[in-house]
Amino acid sequence: MKKQLEKILVIDDEAGMCSLINTVLSDEGYTVTATQKPQEGLALLKKDAFDLVITDLRMPKMDGMEILQAVKSVSPAMPVILITAYSTVDSAVQAMKLGASDYVAKPFKNAELCSAVDNVLEKSRLRAENARLRLELEEKYSFSNIVGNSARMREVFNYISRVAKAEVTAIIQGESGTGKELVARAIHFNGARRSGPFVAIHCGGLSETMLESELFGHVKGAFTDAIKDRKGLLETADGGTVFLDEVGDMPAPLQVKLLRFIQEREIRRLGSDATTSVDVHLIAATNKDLLAEVKAGRFRNDLYYRLAVVPIQMPPLRERMEDVPLLVRHFIQKYTGAAQKDAVTVSAEAMQAIMLYSWPGNVRELENIVQHAVAFLSGGKSITVEMLPQALSGAPARSASCAAADRSFREAKAQVVDSFEKAYIADLLKKTSGNITRASELAGMDRKNLQDLIKKHGLNAGDYSPTT
Numbered sequence: 001m002k003k004q005l006e007k008i009l010v011i012d013d014e015a016g017m018c019s020l021i022n023t024v025l026s027d028e029g030y031t032v033t034a035t036q037k038p039q040e041g042l043a044l045l046k047k048d049a050f051d052l053v054i055t056d057l058r059m060p061k062m063d064g065m066e067i068l069q070a071v072k073s074v075s076p077a078m079p080v081i082l083i084t085a086y087s088t089v090d091s092a093v094q095a096m097k098l099g100a101s102d103y104v105a106k107p108f109k110n111a112e113l114c115s116a117v118d119n120v121l122e123k124s125r126l127r128a129e130n131a132r133l134r135l136e137l138e139e140k141y142s143f144s145n146i147v148g149n150s151a152r153m154r155e156v157f158n159y160i161s162r163v164a165k166a167e168v169t170a171i172i173q174g175e176s177g178t179g180k181e182l183v184a185r186a187i188h189f190n191g192a193r194r195s196g197p198f199v200a201i202h203c204g205g206l207s208e209t210m211l212e213s214e215l216f217g218h219v220k221g222a223f224t225d226a227i228k229d230r231k232g233l234l235e236t237a238d239g240g241t242v243f244l245d246e247v248g249d250m251p252a253p254l255q256v257k258l259l260r261f262i263q264e265r266e267i268r269r270l271g272s273d274a275t276t277s278v279d280v281h282l283i284a285a286t287n288k289d290l291l292a293e294v295k296a297g298r299f300r301n302d303l304y305y306r307l308a309v310v311p312i313q314m315p316p317l318r319e320r321m322e323d324v325p326l327l328v329r330h331f332i333q334k335y336t337g338a339a340q341k342d343a344v345t346v347s348a349e350a351m352q353a354i355m356l357y358s359w360p361g362n363v364r365e366l367e368n369i370v371q372h373a374v375a376f377l378s379g380g381k382s383i384t385v386e387m388l389p390q391a392l393s394g395a396p397a398r399s400a401s402c403a404a405a406d407r408s409f410r411e412a413k414a415q416v417v418d419s420f421e422k423a424y425i426a427d428l429l430k431k432t433s434g435n436i437t438r439a440s441e442l443a444g445m446d447r448k449n450l451q452d453l454i455k456k457h458g459l460n461a462g463d464y465s466p467t468t
């Protein structure tokens, strides 16, 4: 914030002191209002928005302590600096305990006053910034950020509130890109632990020892690379939420250790005998069918039931297509910014292509596609079918099968084959960056035939080469 915008209220019964402080701080660029009457000062405070109050500690009618208390009762976050004589420094210290931000002892050098004011305002600026960021974060992961109005999503919202309130262990299951992590964060930010840490751990892709050390920590020398003691993520998340992502990929020996942790809520660092209690809300997620994993003997039955106190099933996008237009709008807003959000439209043909697509990558895929289309807008206002990937605009299988019944079998089949060809070739060219030789090898197809198909579908290999 610019200094000019920061307003300081000065209350001092001595005219000389009042005008000195006024001059010094005005010279620094602050907007200063000075008064010799404490009551008038308090009245001004209720009328106008100040950023700081500077008051003399000792005044005949109402002293600085009373002013401090009156200010704090009107606006508890308002910083107050006291001006005090050396003889009253003790009471100034006392006043700090009651919430004054700082004091300046008379006689003071101008620079001393300025530095006290700068420091106090800097601190409250930071505090305001933190509060704003926290609000932003809470908003980001509040329900308002999870778009969906379908019955399936409303059910998910219901689960989020209940799990957040009761702090019960939950497992979120669903295909990739359905919003599992988003839901986990919403649970955290809607519960009593919202100001505590949210720690996400990916349980797949790490060796057993590394994952154990990530989760539980280790002591120096526990394994070859353990060169010093290290806190595990469960300990780091104490007081907050731990999100065990891809829990279905957890190696069997660690499943036992996780189960023990859930039962005892204690961790033991790798290589150590000492145990520490840890208080975390556990939320797990997986894109596997965990019960099937249990049946196949790859996931412990007892751990499954410990995790699945509340099972939350994320619906794939294709089962809640009524949410698609809402999501499209949401992502347009996200990628164009608030100013433009209403100006951008989606052509009917493009929306139809979006609605007919089967969305194997779910919301993540939809988000990418909208982001991509928005980047293509370049001045234009409407997202058209040309801005969508070939896989969508090339009439995918879902659309063909949906529309098949009102045509002859031969016609319907021809259309499915046609759209399949186009989507396949487009994908192939994308994968090979338009290299026809590689594309024909990959497809197990004669080069000439591939070229004919590219031509038939109006595609152009050059469009996919990295240089264009």
Ligand SMILES: Nc1ncnc2c1ncn2[C@@H]1O[C@H](COP(=O)(O)OP(=O)(O)OP(=O)(O)O)[C@@H](O)[C@H]1O
Pocket: 145, 146, 147, 148, 174, 175, 176, 177, 178, 179, 180, 181, 182, 183, 287, 327, 330, 363, 364, 367
């Ligand atoms: N209902 C929704 N509303 C708005 N955005 C969503 C929604 N669901 C998912 N997203 C967005 O889609 C992307 C993928 O979501 P997220 O990472 O939560 O999915 P996931 O299920 O954890 O996927 P994966 O299994 O691949 O890890 C994120 O950018 C997320 O913000």
Ligand SMILES: [Mg+2]
Pocket: 180, 181, 245
């Ligand atoms: Mg995820």
